[in-house]
Amino acid sequence: MKINTFFLLLALFAEILGTIGGFGSSVFFVPLGNFYFDFYSVLGLTAIFHLSSNLSKIFLFKKGLNKFLILYLGIPSVVFVVLGGFLSKYLNTYVLEFSLGIFLLGLSLLFLIKKELIVLPSKRNSLLGGAISGFSAGLLGTGGAIRGLTMAAFNMEKSVFIATSAFIDFMIDFTRTFVYYENGYIHDHDLIYVPFLLLIGIVGTYLGKRILHYIPQARFKNLSLLLILIIGLVTVVKLFLENRELGF
Template sequence: MDIIWLILAVFFSEIIGTLTGFGSSTMLLPLALLLIDFHSALVIVAIVHIAGNISRFLLFRKDLNIRLLKQFGLPSVIFGVLGAYLVTLVPLPLVQASLGAVLLLYVFVSWHMPRFKLRMTPRNCVIGGASSGFMAGMLGTGGALKGAFLHAFRLKTGEYMATIAAIALIVDMTRLPVYFAGDFLSPALYSTIPALIAVALVSALLGRSVIRHISQHAFRQGVLIAVGLISLKFLWDGIHSLL
């Protein structure tokens, strides 16, 4: 029965992840933790995230920003692997609370200052890539932080979707071997992987059919709202665990 709930969680998380632009992991991880242990959830979320992002990247690949992929993606990979290695050493509640506070501040500034943007400089790309990659490796989800940075760069919808999917793919494929080397995945869950991948691919395609009808302004507002909700969850979970 837990497997059925896990499949449903993947289905809805992938659709929502496609609509917000930063993938399923931010939604899927807390749902998966209701059903399986944290280490297994990290592996499952990474695998599903790879499948969904392959689909999203293929759909939007013509709009890929190569320069941003290099400047943002390389730090993401390096710090993603570092975060994966440190997953058992750093207090996760402290990281969650800090991430939630930073994201909430960004949403507040962006909502009340609609013209706010970050210049797409190498420094800003490195900071965004390193921080989001580290969170992906350690918490299993860096999509909201990555989405916040790319949103602040004022990318067009297709460019945003293609680039964020490509960066996430690279980060996930480098952190996943670290998880497998540490025997994170429960043996009982290996047989569920093909079904979860299939569901992720189908639901990402469904999400794409919806996003075609969303305006640029509505898309940006949707990303901000999604980042805000996730930041509140991170902040609450982190503080609640620390108290």
């Protein structure tokens, strides 16, 4: 199988932006990957890719972990990522891709319009944010932005925020890798990309950290939101055009 170099470059770009913007690389990697692979293959590759990415973040941003959030946000995330991953097997890929596009559009517009949006730092909101982000991660492949919104309420130092988010994300990815494997999403012919994606997870996180050191995160967050908006729009338009060609 021939390796698509441009796809790997996009994966590196997704990892760098995900680290800087604080949303995680999957919000970029999943919709971009859909241009090269079927949706289920992308889910399988995303889980494996993220394992390396999150281990790198935990190591590079090792300034401590917020144990409260690991417990109250991380545990429900793991429970609901299993539910989301299980349900994804029973939904049509068109429905999943279209839902992803709408999710990205709504998410980016929400954050761009409601810049002052905050979530109160409570156990209830942590449990709810964990459940929604985990379910979204299992069903659509990405849920980091919802988790980030919940975590932002606790006003943590930037390195602690990233390390804690990465630790929770690692728990999610480790769990959903088994779910996706059981669902048949991890295909032998896609495994040729795994070594490259694992390396990209490390390099992209390192480069993202270096850039974040010199440039304000808020500026990149707005850029990331605009890119998410564009990717969501392109995803929806692509699906609309494909179905029109098929006569639907």
